[in-house]
Amino acid sequence: MKRLKTIVLPIAMFFAFTNISQAGASTHTVNEGESLWSISMDYGVSIEDIKELNGKPDDSILAGEELEIPTSANAEEEDLLARIIHAEAKGEPYEGKIAVGHVILNRVADDQFPDSIYEVVHEVTPEGAYQFSPVLDGSIHEPAGEESKQAAREALANEGQAGDSLFFYNPEKATNYWNATREETKTIGNHVFAR
Incomplete structure (x- = not known):
């Protein structure tokens, strides 16, 4: 019995560690009709990052190809x-929903804001207010709809x-006039975007 345990334990450990490493690895087998764009949308990563990781000089891919x-x-x-x-952005056009996501990600990348999505969303101003009202009113805890997920x-x-x-900001609802002092970049639906 002791000999069986000696043999089984290393085999079990091998499979346990193999499953962990495979779970951390992310590969995709290209299906017929897919493009780097569609794959990037499915995984939420940039085309450039996929190309760089796979050493691809251009956007060409082949069905059956394995991509990291x-x-x-x-x-x-x-x-x-x-x-x-x-x-x-509930009720806003899809383009406006994406733009709200970009604001969050742009803040993560900008030195004047925190370094993670969680910290940006939950940031408190020097005056003690939340940057985003859904954190204050609790609507941040509602599940996202499919369009917002996409x-x-x-x-x-x-x-x-x-x-x-x-x-x-929505100029019809905003009570902070500081927003109007920012340089506008675009307007989508009811939202004005600025830097």
């Missing part, structure tokens, strides 16, 4: 991004290529 997929935001961050998009994936996939907006 870089990690982007983890599932919890992606869910939080989708929920803030849902809470802030907008989050698309924002993550286009991270770094989304302009430089760091703020957005």
Whole structure:
């Protein structure tokens, strides 16, 4: 019996560690009709990051090809991004939902803001107010709709290529006149985006 345990234990450990490493690895087998763009949307990573990781000089891919997929935001961050998009841009056009996601990601990348999606969404101003009202009113905890989830994936996939907006507001609802002092970058639906 002792000999059986001596043999079984190393085999069990091998499979346990193999499963862990495979769970951390992310590969994708290219299906007929897929493009780097569609794959980047599915995984929420940029085309450039996929190309760089796989040593691809251009956008060409072949059905059956194995691609390594870089990690982007983890599932919890992606869910939080989708929920803030849902809470802030409910009823706005899809393009506006993506733009809200870009503002969050632009803040993560900007030195004047915190370094994670969670910290940006939950940031408190020097005056003691939350940056985003859904955190204050609790609507951040509502599940995101499918369109907001897709907008989050698309924002993550286009991270770094989304302009430089760091703020957005609805001029009909905003009570902080400081927003109007910012340089406007675009207007989508009811939201004004600014830097």
